[in-house]
Amino acid sequence: MTTHHMRMARATDADMDIAYELAGLIDVIGRGDYPSTDDDEDVPDWFDEDDIDHLKALHNRIEKIAENSGAIWRVIGGFSTLSNPSNQLIDLTKDVIELHPRLIAAIQAQQAMAGVEVASYAIQIGGPYGHISIERTQQIDDTYLWKAKRGSECLNKDGGWEYEPIPSSRDDAFLGRCRFSTAEEAIAAARAGIEA
Known part of the structure; x- marks a missing residue:
């Protein structure tokens, strides 16, 4: 069996929060809503792309996320590593994330040998x-x-x-x-x- 060497910085919980914040902002814009944060008060219900104040609010949200852009790259890079076919970590024939068949077989083989000592x-x-x-x-x-x-x-x-x-x-x-x-x-x- 070939040993694969994967080295990718793991996304932390804080990194995941940044990625979710970006995904949430994209959802907000996609719905046409104003890009407010939970701390904002008295904000419009919808986003007016011709209003400079709305555009500034959007820019501020994007800029805040951009300060932590490394987090986004760690999240993307982590999944890219998991889904790289040569690493054989997840089953790329499935629509959901499941272990690669060779890992399932290895786990089953290990479980079958529980309590057995090689003599x-x-x-x-x-x-x-x-x-x-x-x-x-x-x-x-x-x-x-x-x-x-x-x-x-x-x-x-x-x-x-x-x-x-x-x-x-x-x-x-x-x-x-x-x-x-x-x-x-x-x-x-x-x-x-x-x-x-």
């Missing part, structure tokens, strides 16, 4: 072994470490393969060499061994 991975390598198994192994103190295994051999931290003795014969030196703290560490070591 092993396999790296396909072909040849006589077929694959390297990366296995979660319980230790004597009930903690878990990881090992990379092919056949009866374990990968050690030096990148070599050695025979894995039966559990009662595995001493601290063997465990120190052939156990990894995380699955990622064991997988990286196994891949490094394949590529070497």
Whole structure:
């Protein structure tokens, strides 16, 4: 899966207020109403485009919004980022805003795996072994470490393969060499061994 890097300043609540104020002003003008604010008193009911005082009132409202024009750009830019097809965030086949199908599938897959722990991975390598198994192994103190295994051999931290003795014969030196703290560490070591 390709990782997309989206960097766009998020619109704040104050930015949204400015965007709504602009949309409201456009609605007012579209209806032919006077561009008053809630603080204005004794204003005309309708907008007269030939009246200089009406035009000044409109200009003042626009100028006040323009002082925060960055807010409008953040609102527009945010939606532009959400709706960019390459980001695959929302479903562009719908008339409403819904998550992209790949995100819905990822959420469903995560929910289906709730309470399940991964105990092993396999790296396909072909040849006589077929694959390297990366296995979660319980230790004597009930903690878990990881090992990379092919056949009866374990990968050690030096990148070599050695025979894995039966559990009662595995001493601290063997465990120190052939156990990894995380699955990622064991997988990286196994891949490094394949590529070497």
